Structures are given as structure tokens and as C-alpha cells.
Amino acid sequence: MKYECVSLHAFETGSELRVGLTKWITHYNGQRPHAALAGRTPDEAYHDVPTPSGPGLTPDQRANSSAVRMAV
Structure with a gap:
């Protein structure tokens, strides 16, 4: 900031x-978007909005991301 x-x-x-x-x-x-949140914004991650498909991590990469596993 x-x-x-x-x-x-x-x-x-x-x-x-x-x-x-x-x-x-x-x-x-x-x-x-934040790389540590698999391309989601903090608001999307907090409110558990599904990750949009598109540029960035593939669904397989998102599923195996340590940031995603830690958030769960």
C-alpha cells in the first residue's frame, strides 16, 4: 500500500x-488477481467464488497449488 x-x-x-x-x-x-490465490482476487477467495477459467493457472495447477490447499 x-x-x-x-x-x-x-x-x-x-x-x-x-x-x-x-x-x-x-x-x-x-x-x-493474486498469483498466491490461483489468479483470484482476495474478495473471490474470501467469499469462495469459483476461479474463472482463462489465462493463468490451469485447473490441474490450481488443484495442486499449495496456496489453494492452505486456504482450504
Whole structure:
């Protein structure tokens, strides 16, 4: 968060910082896929949404992923 949001923007007030951090956290948790979560977002992993098929890990790789086994 520090390097990807706070350091890149010149927030001048606490209100601007709050809005910027809210946008970044929403993006990070809801839109940005994570390799450690088999290409799912943290929101998808937390709410147990099925992994979409497409680029990234194949279903066999997802099933054998240590991150997936640890999450279960």
C-alpha cells in the first residue's frame, strides 16, 4: 500500500488520503488477481467464488497449488 498508493500520490489533506486509500483497497481486493490465490482476487477467495477459467493457472495447477490447499 505504501509503495503502490501513498508514495505515488501527493495527497494534501487527510480527506484526499482517505479517498485514495479507499480506491486502492477496493482495487486491490476486488479487481487485482493474486498469483498466491490461483489468479483470484482476495474478495473471490474470501467469499469462495469459483476461479474463472482463462489465462493463468490451469485447473490441474490450481488443484495442486499449495496456496489453494492452505486456504482450504
